[in-house]
Amino acid sequence: MVAYVLKRLALMIPTLLGAAVLIFLALRVIPGDIVEVKLRGDGAAISEEVLQKERQRLGLDRPLIEQFGEWMGGLLRLDLGKSMWTERPVSEEIGSRLNLSLHVAVLAMIVGLVIAIPVGSLAALYPNSGLDYAIRIGTMSGLAIPSFWMGMLIILALLHWANWLPTPTFVPIWQDPVACLTLLIWPALAVGFRFSAVVARMLRSTMVEVLREDYIRTARAKGTTERRVVTRHAMPNAMLPTVTVVGIEFAFLIGGLIITEQVFNLNGLGKLFIEATSHNDFVLLQGMVMVIATVMVLTNLVVDLLYSVLNPRIRYS
Amino acid sequence: MSTAESFPSRIAGNRAFELPADFLRRQPVAAGGLIVILLLIFAAIFAEQLAPYDPFENDYGAMLAAPSAEHWLGTDSYGRDILSRLIYGTRPALVIGFASSFIGCSLGAVIGTVSAYFGGKTDLIIMRFVDIMLTMPVIVTAIVTAAVLGRNRIGAIDLNLVAAIAIAVVPTVTRVVRSAALAIRDLPYVDAARVSGFSNTRIVLRHMLPNVAAPYLIMLTGFIGQAILLGAALTYVGLGVSEPQPDWGLMLSGEAANFYREAPWMILFPGLAVTLAVFAFNLMGDGLRDWLDPKFAD
Numbered sequence: 001m002v003a004y005v006l007k008r009l010a011l012m013i014p015t016l017l018g019a020a021v022l023i024f025l026a027l028r029v030i031p032g033d034i035v036e037v038k039l040r041g042d043g044a045a046i047s048e049e050v051l052q053k054e055r056q057r058l059g060l061d062r063p064l065i066e067q068f069g070e071w072m073g074g075l076l077r078l079d080l081g082k083s084m085w086t087e088r089p090v091s092e093e094i095g096s097r098l099n100l101s102l103h104v105a106v107l108a109m110i111v112g113l114v115i116a117i118p119v120g121s122l123a124a125l126y127p128n129s130g131l132d133y134a135i136r137i138g139t140m141s142g143l144a145i146p147s148f149w150m151g152m153l154i155i156l157a158l159l160h161w162a163n164w165l166p167t168p169t170f171v172p173i174w175q176d177p178v179a180c181l182t183l184l185i186w187p188a189l190a191v192g193f194r195f196s197a198v199v200a201r202m203l204r205s206t207m208v209e210v211l212r213e214d215y216i217r218t219a220r221a222k223g224t225t226e227r228r229v230v231t232r233h234a235m236p237n238a239m240l241p242t243v244t245v246v247g248i249e250f251a252f253l254i255g256g257l258i259i260t261e262q263v264f265n266l267n268g269l270g271k272l273f274i275e276a277t278s279h280n281d282f283v284l285l286q287g288m289v290m291v292i293a294t295v296m297v298l299t300n301l302v303v304d305l306l307y308s309v310l311n312p313r314i315r316y317s
Numbered sequence: 318m319s320t321a322e323s324f325p326s327r328i329a330g331n332r333a334f335e336l337p338a339d340f341l342r343r344q345p346v347a348a349g350g351l352i353v354i355l356l357l358i359f360a361a362i363f364a365e366q367l368a369p370y371d372p373f374e375n376d377y378g379a380m381l382a383a384p385s386a387e388h389w390l391g392t393d394s395y396g397r398d399i400l401s402r403l404i405y406g407t408r409p410a411l412v413i414g415f416a417s418s419f420i421g422c423s424l425g426a427v428i429g430t431v432s433a434y435f436g437g438k439t440d441l442i443i444m445r446f447v448d449i450m451l452t453m454p455v456i457v458t459a460i461v462t463a464a465v466l467g468r469n470r471i472g473a474i475d476l477n478l479v480a481a482i483a484i485a486v487v488p489t490v491t492r493v494v495r496s497a498a499l500a501i502r503d504l505p506y507v508d509a510a511r512v513s514g515f516s517n518t519r520i521v522l523r524h525m526l527p528n529v530a531a532p533y534l535i536m537l538t539g540f541i542g543q544a545i546l547l548g549a550a551l552t553y554v555g556l557g558v559s560e561p562q563p564d565w566g567l568m569l570s571g572e573a574a575n576f577y578r579e580a581p582w583m584i585l586f587p588g589l590a591v592t593l594a595v596f597a598f599n600l601m602g603d604g605l606r607d608w609l610d611p612k613f614a615d
Contacts, residue, residue: 018449026465144596146546148553149569149588156581255456259550263574273457274554277464289461293452 005305012297019293020075020286024068027282058084071286080287085279090287093272098291100170101257101268103180107188108253109246112195119196120203121230124238127208135200142197147256151190151263158186168265187264191256195249202245207238240311247303251296340608347604353597361407370398372405372563381580391582394572395561399582403590405563409473410594413482413548418540421483425490426533430525432491433498434517443491450488459485459547463556473562478551482544490536497529535606542598549591565591 055061059070074081080090123135158165166183173180210216211234219233220226261270269288276284308314341348360367369389370376376396384391390399432443450458459481466477501507502525510524551557552566560567568587576583 014445015449015452018445019452022449023461026461029465140599141592141596144542144546144592144599146549146553146588146591146595148550149584149591152569152574152577152584152588156577156584159577160581251454252456255454258456258460259554262554273460277460278555280464285461285464289453289457292454292457296452296454 001308005301008301008304012294012301015297016290016293020072020290021068023286023289024071027285028064071283075290080290081283083276083281083284085276085281085284090284093284094269094287094291097268097272099172100184100266101261101270103170103173104184104187104191104257104261104266104268105250105253107181107184108192108195108257109250111185111188111192112199112253113246115192115196116199116203120200120242121207121235121238123200123204124207124211125230132204135204139197139201142194142200145193146259147191147194148259148263150193151187151260154186154190155263168267170266187257187260187266190260190263191253194256195253198249198252199242199245203238203242206241207234210234210238213237236310240307243303243306243310247299250299254292254295340605344604344608347601347608350597350600350604353593354601357407357411357594357597360404361411364405364408368398368401368404370401372397372402373561374398381576381583383580384582390586391580393568393583394576394580397561399568399586402563402568403565403586405473406565406568406587406590407594409475409558409562409564410545410548410591412474413479414541414545414594414598417479417482417544417548418486418537420479421486421544422490422533422537422540424483425487425536426494426526426529427521428487429491429494430498430521430529433495433502434521434525436502440495444495447488447491451492455485455489455543456547456550459551460554460556463551470558473558473564475552475557478548478557481551481556482547485547486540486544490533490540493532493536494529497532498525501525501528531609535602535609538598538602538605542595542602545591545598546595 052061059067071081078091080094082088083090083093086093119135119139123132126132155165166186168183170183171179216229216233219229224233257268258270258273261268262274269291272284273288275281276288341351374397376392376398378396379388379392380396381394382388382392382396388398388400390403392398393402428443432440453461462481462484463478466480468475469477507520507524510520515524548557549566549569552564553570555570558564558567560571565587569584573580573583573587
């Protein structure tokens with residue numbers, strides 16, 4: 001098991017290196033660079049000479065391979081360079097916002113699972129009933145509603161019924177759980193809604209299949225209560241494909257988060273990402289893409305490991 | 318000779334009629350989605366005739382007007398009729414949905430089939446590339462691509478947004494089509510084509526691609542809804558068209574957020590339009606998937 005984890009971690013290196021090359025080259029074909037956005041942004045007439053000087057200062061006039069080498073050298077020391085816009089270290093820019101975004105991501109996952117597991121199981125217990133159809137329509141619309149619009153609906157509802165909106169100042173949950181939750185539960189709901197729809201659909205269809213199996217009939221025949229049949233006998237097997245979906249959906253969750261943060265005016269990674277694209281801040285963008293790629297690759301690993309815990313028939317070596 | 322000529326065309330004629338009929342009979346829910354899709358297409362084609370007002374026209378006498386007999390869905394902060402803007406907004410939404418899904422899935426299908434057919438190093442390099450792309454959430458790839466491509470607009474449609482979404486779906490499609498194509502590659506008829514001396518291009522295009530049509534079609538319809546959703550999200554954060562173009566995503570951004578209290582209809586209706594369109598395409602896509610491949614059916 002330890003050997004397997006180490007092997008997987010080693011395999012991450014070529015993937016992340018590939019991602020680094022890809023994002024570096026992709027960003028270098030952008031027409032117009034940060035210098036123009038920065039100095040000409042307010043419509044002022046700036047001479048080509050001044051632009052050239054600024055490029056020189058930021059190192060943009062050097063050959064690509066040199067720029068790449070410098071960035072890679074930094075990456076190895078976990079130094080992501082300096083933002084070309086604010087001139088603060090990228091790791092600092094990301095670090096101060098990562099906390100908030102991770103809070104929302106984890107909270108959204110919890111919210112999603114808390115909704116999805118009972119809803120999916122209920123639909124599976126009474127297949128083709130009115131309840132099942134209602135749940136299926138609900139999950140179908142969950143997939144169709146844009147999460148940022150869901151966020152706007154939540155804001156509308158809060159204003160309409162409570163005449164209140166949370167102030168967007170973030171406090172980590174370990175410092176002030178109440179203040180943290182009253183702020184972040186809303187974006188988490190908006191993003192987690194879609195997540196719950198996907199998971200509930202998957203859980204329903206696998207649960208329907210599992211409940212048809214012989215061992216479930218045996219469990220029922222020996223007089224096990226229905227609750228126990230579902231939670232202890234059916235659930236572990238039904239969760240297997242669901243865990244994979246949870247892993248895949250985590251990518252969508254991050255994506256939803258990037259947009260939804262704007263709705264709630266939260267100063268998280270999403271806002272930073274959008275700002276970096278509009279400023280053509282390559283160094284910051286590269287750094288963020290690498291952070292997201294690392295989180296995604298690690299999530300896949302965790303999902304695979306969780307899979308082997310849930311299903312003892314799978315042994316990694 | 319005449320019988321030999323008419324025979325295949327008669328079959329083709331019958332199948333062209335029978336297949337859609339069979340689909341609608343077996344997947345009545347998908348037929349519901351199809352009706353909504355046809356209505357949206359109708360609205361897009363006849364927007365000039367259907368829209369009660371000019372979507373660009375400011376009516377400063379009726380700014381932020383609530384839904385009424387004159388303005389069924391109310392007006393926005395510039396006094397523009399929301400219903401008219403929603404009707405015109407079907408154009409960018411459908412173009413982005415169809416075009417980016419078609420381009421992305423077609424590219425993915427060709428790359429996936431080529432990768433499976435040649436195998437070996439070609440396959441390895443392509444799949445490594447795909448794996449790297451897949452470490453990114455689709456929306457991140459789309460945002461970066463949109464930023465790289467810049468702006469390139471024709472009226473209410475941002476062509477580079479179409480390209481960005483298309484590129485973002487390519488890796489997923491490549492992977493699925495490749496595994497379908499791998500199963501075909503070793504079938505005797507592909508060997509036969511190779512032995513007959515057909516060129517690689519001909520074998521890929523004429524012999525292999527038609528046989529990955531089922532997963533291709535499933536993904537093509539499945540991604541249309543996703544693409545509309547992505548397009549709305551990207552336009553919302555400012556990576557698509559800008560004011561005063563009538564676009565659903567754009568209608569939700571900027572001004573709308575300043576009038577939560579005064580004009581909730583500015584937020585409700587454009588979002589509903591996106592949801593309805595995506596819902597319809599998803600129903601259609603799920604129906605088509607179950608019809609083409611019954612083992613996926615719930």
